[in-house]
Amino acid sequence: MSRRVLGESAKRLEDPTLLRGRGRFIDDVLIPGMLEAAFVRSPHAHAEIKGIDTQAALEIQGVHAVLTLDDLMPYLQTEFLVVGLPSPSYKQDRNRPALAGREVVHVGEPIAVVIAESRYIAEDAAQLVDVDYDLLPAASDCRDALAEGAPPVHKDANDNLLAEFNMGYGDIDAAFAKATHIFSESIMQHRGGSHSIECRGCVASHDPATDQLTLWVSSQMPHSALRVLVDMLGRDENQMRVVTPDIGGGFGPKLVVYQEDVVVSVAAIKLGRAVKWIEDRREHFITTTQERDQYWEVEIAVDENALILGIRGSILHEHGAYTARGINLPQNSAESLPGPYEVPAFRMNTKLALTNKVPVTPVRGAGHPQAAFTIERLMDRVAREMGLDRTEVRRRNLIPADAMPYSRPLKTRGGLAVVLDSGDYPRSQKETLERAGWEDFPTRQKAARESGRHIGIGIANFVKGTGRGPFEEVTVRVGTSGKVHVYTGGTAIGQGTRTMLAQIVAEQLGGDMENVTVTTGDTAATSLGIGTSNSRLAVTAGTSAHVAAGKVREKVLQIAAHVLDSPVEDLEINNAEVHVKEQPGRIANEKVTLGELAHAMAGTPGYTIPGGMGPGLEATEHVILDSKAFASGTVVAEVEVDIETGGVTILNYVLAHDCGRIINPMLVDGQALGGTAHGIGNALFEWMGYDETGQPLTTNLADYLLVNATEMPRVNLLHHESPSPLNPLGVKGVGECGVVPAPGAIISAVEDALKPFDVHIDRTPISPPQIVALIKQGRARA
């Protein structure tokens, strides 16, 4: 019997190298003669550039060049990075220039680059580049930005409305007309940065002999970087390669193609030397895309039994100064608001406001956590107003398991139907409540209050569309060495992609993961590739790998049958060999190795290829998966609030999640835990502050708080496996799932702990001073 590896907590292939410090991250790439870059960036949120004097910088010993937009233009077809996802709802095209030449629209926007012998010298010289600015008024708060008479973010604009769209279904007016109760909420949500521990960076090298340009970049989407560079540099694909080294975390913003990628590429061509740029953490705060503010105005209509009749409202979404991705974030938010609940009528209006700040693009969760927070706040509100338990209101409104697949009359950004494919949401809630001791909580709470402690419990359910299509390319190839090589357009950013794909492929090709190599994120390795985002790789690349490996397995067995003169049914692949199974009348252990088969299939001049199946032992697949596979789950959080300091301690945290069939439980747990940490940060800690002039206020990791080991609770995980009917493995994505429900459950728990003070929380994150202020206000009301 072949070894089974699918579904096992197989150890990661990535680990031995990383644990020894032998990974190769972007700042570890070394090219002979390599120079280093530092960027000159705007200190102003909005200004006109009157002139750039580079003379003093050029005089520094060790400086090779100082380049501005004018210096780049001879190498560029266009100054703009055109990357926005298509949508009919744009009112303005706001593409980023490779370098700002006439106007800067956010603090941190790159204006010039210094190329020098070392980063130290480049940074010295960058300080000496003298940019003459005429300051312009800035739009900082997205609510003000859309007000009449607000300063335009771009001086040639009439207003700051980037896009607007409506979404909905059902007769919303009738739903509200017949409602027993209508409740409204105003909710402010802020997310913040991704803060992968490795910042961004890139290295470009140009070989003048072959006119080949290679860009190593810490990117989640090297193929889209290649396409942008092909367009901007006017080079053909054969003259360019984009490669990702080891990536020290992505979390969303590394899917964006950045100005620095273009500038460093041009500099390498112009100077004939490799050039490296490594972002520092301050730059990460002021230049790497973020998710920031959303303001929701929502109303819910319910009947006398607390059943939802309809939800309507609006989202004001802060877009930042440029379109670095599209309208996808608020699209996700609006589209996923109904979540796991039956909402018969729905209408949302969404506006995207330009502001003079870093562009906004997805951070792990990508608009979904905001939707989950909003609907869960509404559920809590209905429960409070109607005197019902919070879980009872949810139970009554959850989509039942027998309604799956459940079609919602909404369309995704690509015009596809929204269909919740599988899952048992009521079971998820029920088992989470049991695990968390929801029933007994009032007793615990009463006892705690009697001893002067304020504990609370909260709940949130969620669904998360994962595995966004249309496909991910995977090639599976057996080499003459007997090794199985896997190549994917997907990118490994720490989530264990190599292990996951090796596991899927090994399942069909001998069960030995150590015999499988996986190449990710290299445009020379796969002709197509979409990349890593949207909890998509296990679904998309996993499926292509599964199908490709199946085809290779089929061919291996057919050829082996020919070579061993044995029927296919009598063969099995074990490690890197095909054996004849032990059976009566047959000599056991007749075998041929994968390497021998690959040799035979590689062809020998003048000889026919055995088996009549064509040469080679490989298959390439792009399995089309248009519909998203919906992961789901429930969180119950128990917290203690210190009413003097406003400090929140998470006492217990139960996360039930259903990501379909599990390929590797250990990796799934890791994703669920990491996402949870991110969600706790969004609930309690992470705040990317700006003042009213658009100056960032939190530009280091002491001011901007990431969750650390002492704030992070041990998470109690519950796994449910409802296989997705949409792909042959039955898998759903998990990367973002932990983030989505966390703020809803935690804020619900904090509010519950503070019930004696009649506190209502309508925002994330909530800081200790804000909690103290809410308690004070509550006491004043009492």
Added chain:
Amino acid sequence: MGEKRRVTLEVNGMPYEQDVEVRLTLADFLRHQLRLTGTHIGCEHGVCGACTVLVDGLSVRSCLMLAAQANGSEITTVEGIAPSDNELHPLQEAFRDHHGLQCGFCTPGMLTTLLEFLRDNPSPTERDVREAISGNLCRCTGYQGIVDSALDAAERLRGQDKTTVPDGGHAL
């Protein structure tokens, strides 16, 4: 070019004598002058802990120390933890077994920090471990795998000869 100083030091048991610019950080010296790129730089302002190395057995943020200040020191980096090319240190083994790393970028700092901590605290509680790594940021794991790795490593190390943990003369 700035002023230089000659430094003599030992890194992972290997002696070096090098001229360094006085403003060169220890992190950049290790990474770019000695090409020991296992030590990672995550914030360059001493918060994230990714660049932690052991200087004479004590954990140090190598982004906040100058190479010139390390003159005469014995330094251990992540590359110096495994006993050989074929074996991992028990702490590294535990990280692999308990999914103590995902992207691996914070890992060198976690390992060096825990190496010092477990040497000085062979029987820690979970709370102790969390305190010990509270100055090291990880954005991938939610820390649970790291904490479990450390607790398991403590157990593995308790069964071992203590000399496998570099102590730089600071063993208690």
